[in-house]
Amino acid sequence: MLTLLPELVEPPHLERGILTGAALIDLANVDFDEFVVLAKLQAATLDFYLRVPDAMPMDKVIQLLDVGTRCVVVSQNYADHLVSEGVTGERIVVCTQDFAAAETLVGQGYWAGVVVPPTDADSINKLVDLAAKSVAKINYLVDVFVDGAQSIYEKVPGAVPIISQEVLTIHPDQDTNKLSAAQVICSRLNSDRPDGLFTTIVTDTNHRALGVCYSSPESVKEAISTATGVYQSRKRGLWYKGASSGATQKLIRLSMDCDGDALEFMVEQAGPGFCHNNTTSCFGSFAGLAALEETVVQRMKNAPEGSYTKRLFTEQKLLPAKIMEEAEELCEAQSPEEVAWEAADLLYFATIKLAQSGVSWSDVAANLDLKSRKVTRRKGDAKPKWAEATKEIKTKENQAPPTPTAPVLEPKVDESTPIHMGVIDGTNTTAVEASLRRPAQSSGVFDLAKPIVADVCARGDEALLELTAKFDKVQLKSPVLNAPFPPELMQVSDELKDAIDLAVANVEKFHAAQLGKDISVETAPGVVCSRFARPIARVGLYVPGGTAILPSTAIMLGVPAKVAGCKDIVFASPPRHDGTLTPEVVYIAHKVGASQIVLAGGAQAVAAMAYGTKSVTKCDKILGPGNQFVTAAKMIVQTDLNAQVSIDMPAGPSEVLVVADAKANKAFVVSDLLSQAEHGADSQVILIAVNYSSQDVLELQTELDKQARALSRVDVIRKSIAHSTILLTSSLEEAMKLSNQYAPEHLILQVENPSKLLPLVENAGSVFVGALSPEACGDYTSGTNHTLPTYGYANQYSGVNTSTYLKHITSQELTPEGIASIGPATYALAMREGLDGHANAIKVRMNAFK
Template sequence: MLTLSSPVLPLLDAPDVKAELLAVIGRAAPLLIPSSLVSSLSAEKLSLLSSYLVQADASISSSQAADLLDGGADAIVLSANDASTFLDGEQPLLPLERVVLSLDSTTAASLPAYAEKGLAGVIVTLPEGVAIESSQAGDIVGSFASVMKTKDTGRPVYVAQQGAAAPTPKTSDAARLFSLQSSLIVPTSQLSLDSSRLDFVDAFLSPLQSDRKDGLFPTNVVAAALLTSLGLVYSSRESLRESLLTGSAVYQSRTRGLWRKGASSGATQEVVRIRMDCDADALEFKVRQRKGTTSAAHAGFCHQSTKESCFGPLEGLAKLEATLKSRKESAPKGSYTARIFSDEALLAAKIREEATELVDAKDEDKEHVAFEAADLLYFALARCVRAGVSLEDVERSLDVKAKKVTRRKGDAKPQFTTAPGAAQKADAAGAKPVNGTTAAAPPAAVAASSDPNAPILMQSYIYEDLSTEQRAALLKRPAIKTEATMELVRPILKSVKERGDAAVLELTAKFDRAQLTSTVRRAPYATPDVMAKIKPEVKTAIDRAYANIYKFHHAQKVTGGNKPASAVGASGVAPGTGEGEDDAVLEVETMPGVVCRRFARPIQRVGLYVPGGTAVLPSTALMLGIPAQIAGCPTIVLATPPRPDGSIAPEVLYVADKVGATALLCAGGAQAVGAMAYGTESCPKVDKIFGPGNQFVTAAKMLVQNDVDALVSIDMPAGPSEVLVIADEQSNPDFVASDLLSQAEHGPDSQVVLVGIALTKAKLQAIEASLDKQAKALPRCEIVRRAIEKSVTVVVPDAAKALEWSNAYAPEHLILQCSNPEVIAKGVLNAGSVFIGPWTPESVGDYASGSNHSLPTFGYARQFSGVSTGSFQKHITAQSLTEEGLKGLGPHVVALAECEGLEAHAEAVRIRLAQLKGGK
């Protein structure tokens, strides 16, 4: 709900507004943005705003308006002409509580009806020549505020002045309008942070009136999360100005003057938002507390270092969050609390257990419901704290969801629906699984997933029994929720962009718990002490994988147009530098005297992200490093997160040496992506970033590729790992089950699909029995179970239908465990990588066959290829013409240029043709 919170509503009237001004506006007021300018604002600039409204142009549709609201706008501003189209009727196209009407003083006849139904606010344009200080303006504004009941509801009235001849806005105008329960609209081009134009800070502070002898304003300081009160202080106009301009909290001490919070201890406060109360004599500071750096510093606000708040200890969820954060850092080894944070399976099981007990609690027993809800909140918050997610992050995600006006149907996911035959993944209308289970797992099945003896089963369907809608639903992946993740990632990228190595070191200490003194290492990486830590058989395996991958990727190298480089010899020994290979070109004489050329050049600076930390992934380093090495990229930055002790897996260090990495960035997550995208004091900036990662890495890659300040591209969009296996009656059940599980163990969100060609019930049961047996023997059984719970088998009548299903799904990995696999492989249109025949498990491609394991997921195999040597190259074209060539081609170029009205293009040819003619 909109409220009148500022005497000024800035109107964005040009896309090049400075970020400094936007940041100050974001701390104090909403921003009004024309719909034509929304897309021109970078994500970074948009993130500076606490709230914004979008002024719709005349051509906007209801779906476009809804998309803007879903994207984060607090309200859509509609003209009087559009009101009936969008708002009238039994079911308005847009919710009234998210709409602001823009009217002039003569078109307000319908306003009372809309206001009565909950209209969010109104913009009134004063008649030309009516000054804000005039009584006529007061009458007009007062009548609109009365209709909107602004004094009681807070619903805003915004006031605009008419035409290009409108007088320059003054601070006194903002103060007068605020006294009339309204706000002045001022174009950003007329605002400044000094006296050169209307000073935004002065205008924002203009209504403030102190009732104290010292002229100070009581200020309530609240935490950004849960709005927990931290203390009561005082502000002056001077301290307010500095707070707004710097973004760090500054208050006015009644005895010592300006109090810059945390100046000595480092326990500063980031200003999120400043608001004044309804009669403009008191303030609220919404802040984010930063922990200090000195021994005396603390994360609280109170001058007594043991307290977070001057009003005593925290309570409720705020207290629980603080307690869990403390216990995460200091819980005794082996204690239950330590297990909660270290044992992923235990925490997952407790969340499921408490959720089930809350569902089963009787409505009549309110104490029992509260008791079970408290238990669930405890473990849910522990899950958040373990991931470094705060209550503020959760609230921000809730706020994003609350702004959406288009909603999904809201049915529960299939495995959590509560009645047999209810909504399933394939839709509710009669899709009956053939293996006796229900895709709509009933409560018993959910509880049983924590039981190690419960069967681990995929949900199986008969193709012919499914409707068109059900087939389409089964082909869909679960939605990836990126908005909330991006909100968490943006400040990380911003910090790295602005503070470089210092930010990377801080974030590495926070997220990876590694205290480093430097972010980057240089070669050599595989020192004797590193090599001593690698098992001989692992080194041999890395060497074999390197040779195979090098051989296949070297054969892909494009040296000119379509001509690949010569392959590595049968020995598997890598060739030398291949010096001179890049000189070859594709050359075509398109007509006499006109020659066109195309040649390949390596991308100069590439970044390779190798997930790590607790994992050891030399295979990813090989898959990314070898094609970069073969392409001849001069700068190769390999990023991987360090272990808590600051070390890097020795196997990864060995690979870094083998592929000739220029620098090793000891960082993970979004901070590593930011360091490579923007460059830091020690980390070279790159031009393209490759590699898989978690949701934060993926979100960071998506954000930096759209940031013009980064000028960086990425390899491909990313989603969870996935496999589709096509099997028939001749397939080996143990082989099929093992291939399905090889992807399921990646994570609970892994996508696993079995397409059975005319499988009998006996064969299907044999596969299911083997899958259950093998899964229960795996150390990651709990993760596998969660992935398999939402996986499906579809039994199709023949190989043609199997291929049709696979091509529609476009899997990352496609495994052909069926008769005539080579023949079927010829029909594959969409897949990341294909594994042909019973002796080709997916694992060989992941590690050592030679093909690349960095592949498109989430259906992107329809338009993306996996990583290859070509991914690290770009192509340049050239052309050269002789005199005769220009004589033959020139007149055609002139004709086309004149057709397009580009005279300078035509003249560039004419002048040469004239020279040739004169020369004769």
Template sequence: MATPSLIPLVDTTPSKDLLLSAARITPVLVPSSNLSNTVSTIPKSSSYYVLVADDESLDSAISYLNNGASAIFASVELADRCISAGVPSEKLYAVSSSTDIPEDVLKGIKGALIKISGVNSATQLPKPKVTLYLDESKIIPTEKTVASLHKSNAALAVPLSQLTNDATSSSKLNITNAFLAPITTDRPDGLFSTIVSSYLHGGKSLGLCYSSKESIEESVRTGRGVYQSRKHGLWRKGETSGAIQDVVKIDLDCDSDCLNFEVIQHGAGFCHLDTPTCFGQLSGLAALEETLVSRHRSAPEGSYTKRLFNDETLLRSKIMEEADELCAAKSQEDVAFEAADLIYFALTRCVSKGVNLADIGHALDKKAAKVSRRPGNAKPKYLEQAQAKITPAPAPSTTQQPQPTSFGNDLIRMRKTKLDGIAEEERLQLLRRPVLNSGAMIDRVRPIVEGVSTKGDKSLLDFIAKLDKADLKSPIARAPFEEPTIQQDVKEAIDIAYENVRKFHVGQAEKEPLVVETMPGIVCQRFARPISRVGLYVPGGTAILPSSALMLGVPAQVAGCKEIVLATPPKPDGSIAPEVLYVAKKVGASAILKAGGAQAVAALAYGTETVPKVDKIFGPGNQWVTAAKMFVSTDADAQVAIDMPAGPSEVLVIADKTANASYVASDLLSQAEHGVDSQVVLVTIDLSEKEIDDIEKEVEQQARKLPRVDITRISVSKSLIVSTSDVKSAFDFSNDYAPEHLILHIDSASEKVPMVENAGSVFVGQYSPESCGDYASGTNHTLPTNGFARQYSGVNTLSFQKHITSQELTKEGLDKLGPVVVKLAECEGLRAHANAVRVRLGMQSP
């Protein structure tokens, strides 16, 4: 920054407005006796100097720098002691009544504040030292004096009591006029070129405009961005658009012919094209911050950034992980790559706590201002960890096998561990999935669910407009549906998948009641009846999922459910994906609810004026859907059941030496692309490091050719390779993990299926990709995740039915069983139960 044209001296308790105006255009000089009141008033973005009292100690003077002052003004004697203590020259001014300052002091200071009576008689310090004058005669300075001094690298320290914001005052100097006294322009219209930059984005230029003395005076006084339009006069930024600016600082350039307005921009942006700048979009750290701030407000559910904001343990772990990887990086490219990762996670932490780049910059400036510094030694636990990692590796053996070629530090790689010999606690950690904070998510969906349950369609339509981004007149479409237009080959594929899924689910249906004669004359039965009304949640958004509609609709149809309500998010125009609509017609859906998320679950659970209430809700979804399903299933007022708890998609592949590395990699990736929280586990049986590396290379090469590689990169990096030495150990780990999908790439795979105890669905052999089960082989792809395969089955025909039992006793049968029932009922003290038998058998009461 150029030498200020004046330095306001806080000589009295000024008005807050005047002090803020002064802080916008120049650092203020504050006597130490008035420091706390002044610093608490001016913004943290503003610089200030401290005028140290003559009787203060060296430690006291240095403490002002350590606490944030940009510079200190001290007596010549104290300044000399500061120089000896190592105070940097750019942070030190001497205060004197003469320009005759000792040479050794003059060398160690930036400039001096000369107290004189009458500035016209002043002489200046040798250049390039800054000379500031404080006229003790209390004569109000003029703009001419300010301009004259500024030309020779000098300025006035003007008491705030002599300054004003009032443009018409005759007894005080207008603060804006004093600031602008040195400014020049070569423009015929007398306007000043003005650069507008973003305070929040490290001074990023937003655009170029023009200012006049009138516009600058209003900006200094009000703190709002005001400029001069060459066509329309005063331009109060955002007056009509709402994109206003808060002015943080106004600077003159080194030649005093250009201004820089540092602002906090609100609204759409600075440019009339609604972009952040007149030069296009933000980039680098500024763009990252904008994205994170936006995601913090409304991150898509299921996105990795949203998960980072919600899970402090995950974010803390990633910061430590990336810091460690940055320390391990060697080349320039790798260091830059790892630093970018660390900055991403660190800035995510900052945004989650309301800290922006400007706050970080202010903290850096404050640290830079400090003179006293800590030794900077690392804490013992970190020092020990670092020393352990820097121990030199043994020299490679001349007989060692060549190592696999490295792809660089941005490899798509899984974490590796060996199962043999690890502690039980570590083994348990390998089985854990990322923990969903169910309580917190239920609290978030509660207002949505309660809104729909109490206000019906009105609330439902509001949430559809807000969350599904579709403005609908009615949330429901009833059969018969319009004929959808879809490609013939897609239609034929759906038809084949439908037939296969239907055949398998028909085979699951109970054909006859179960009839058992438990004793002569006593016949017990169990028979199935369909759940009358079912709701099928089919995820939507950017993906089209007719497969989920098939997997839920077909068993509901086979089971004989009387009412099938399919819920799926609508497109912005309110329509439903034609492929999903086609499936809805095939499975005999009675209605389609055009809604997603918690609002769809609530409408199905409680019903509305137009949406029929259902008895059981099925289907996968994001954490909002899962939380809403859990909420309604425990609410007695809803009287609704759900299929199963849900979590991120997952696959576990067991592979031995017979496995095809390309096939194994493709199966891992087919599940990893679902989302950044998908879980992928490879369990190897007696594979060498090279054989494992061959699979990893295939993962890398195939992933880079796929459109969802960015999602895959994240999900794979959190996934796991577990090395085991034998088949039993591999299956023991798999059974403990209880995966949603289990794929067997092993010798005689079909013979090993009896070893499977816990899994959602098993894919046997190298020609059984998980994709077939997801779409068309016949099995259902709605499966238990997150380890719930230990307790739950996947969706099947029986999921859409309930079982009723009956019993029929003849008189002979009651004669034989009655005394047993009487004895047990009386043992429990339930005499009325016993009496119901006694009256039939003519037994006397005891």
């Protein structure tokens, strides 16, 4: 059956289309570019038939076929031109009203189909005659809603009914005036069984058989309307698979065999498997790629820390290096056994890459099928880099394979590729988990940061100066600038001074309000417990300066330090190539009363403040965001007892999660996503799109591409958008569940009544409520702090606030009445613990007041 879609399709309609397999769209009614985007997203799961107007240029039609359109429906004249352009007959359906022409086409025998809209009883009879003569493979696409057409598709073997989406229903019990999709499907089936049931092969999305069931018109109707596996049990009537066991099925596609006596239900199986023995298939376990895929997906969730599989998932460069190593070994393999061996190794590592990216082998198969539909073929020559490498491989035949080196992962940027985010269904848990993984989560960076930290700890200033020369490309004479800072190093325009002053005033107001009061409570008669705050004396504040200069971070770290009353405020920031610092950072350091600025960045700056050097003041706490090296170094020094230093939190590459409903202003949403994507290639931005149609997704992607291209850091954005995703959900509750799972640094709510969602926020660094609260305001001027936990640590850390700079000390004072009131209990507990020294300290006092 071909579902006629009157206009561009929305997801729920598409789902129905997927169940029935194909959709016919009239290109006169839809926008060409929009269709191209839709086809790229959906052509793997839905066969698109496109009615193309005669006026359309040939290269555009070829483009439509290239993006996966199954067939184009065209006039005969146009079809002849397409054939002369090399398009094969199975991609063309000829549309004709002329039965003589149709007869000739039938004679030619290679067209994918002929659309014959029958207009009267006479033409219907002619068509039936024609069909009787036709060679087997001809498809007649018949418009069912022309009177009498139903008799055609029932009488004409191979006739495919075209049914408008508007008159078709998957819920015939509710939509009684519409045509039942199940009924249309079943009218094409002939049972060869005495009980009239249809044998039904149940398969997974790779067409691997899971088992055999039976269907009836009633069970097919239930299956289609619930989009689940529903069958007809020969003993117990309708069988909703998994209703009692939990092993439910999502129905992906339904099709019939060549002679219409059996069905295939392609499903996604939940639970332990299809078989009642809790195995994936009734025909035993899967082997080969299928088994490997299952194992790898399991291991991704629970591989033990330190295992090789875990390393493959977490060490950023290991997997690409192994894939390239195995690809090279496959190229060098000679005997059939060697080729099989090396290909298996390569597929193993490829399977890890797929699992990590939330892609399955069935997605790969669908992609291969799509590629097989390309009409325009590239020459297929290798890129120069690989052509050169191949030359080497040939000359190395029969030699021992070389030791592979880790490749530099700098993919070439193709500027014509649209800047679009990946789109996934928010209910696909595996894909969601993969897409929410932070790009910079690599334990390998600790191995790089550790020797740097150790070097600075051991050699102090000398190491610090060397590492600054190495990483920041500047040879300094001294690694510090001590207060009072020279005025010529803090020359700032009046306009910027005003902006800084405003930001400082607001941040100060909000952080001063957090100071809170000391507390004093009489817990029992004569027992007074108190708590009072004291500033941490020496704080080291890291202001990033690698990919962008961030004076705003100096404000966010320096102002609360001043509010809290820290005695020694030390800043650290990477110097510029001329050895100076950004003047705004020096100006802010001066404004908050800093005593010193360390001219260093990365792990070495953190180490210098943690251990102290001859020139650098040793600090008690290190605060501030930074890249992976900074964050790793902070985590290393806080676990070193010799350093005696604590940290604020792991605050790494910036990230944002936006929850937006379909009514949200897409330009606003996109601008918020891009404002964080521009921070660095390792930043990540996530959009949870609630009730977005495919049209909404398309509009958003178009806006994203437009705004991104207009920004100066578009190259950085391309890289961060490459690991950023849109998650499609159908409810705000589901959206907030996903957001809490991600625990974003920044959460932006662009929905109707956004403050209503606040009670649902469990994990987030800072929340931006409503369309007029862009994150950029929080980054600079509103008053909240922008130093916030990333990597999902928002589920356990707060962002920087005034308490981050304070210690809270408790005290107690007891009177004789107090000793009397809690003495006996204290004595009893001490005796129970066998600590009679403790007990004695109570006893002597109780005796003194007897």
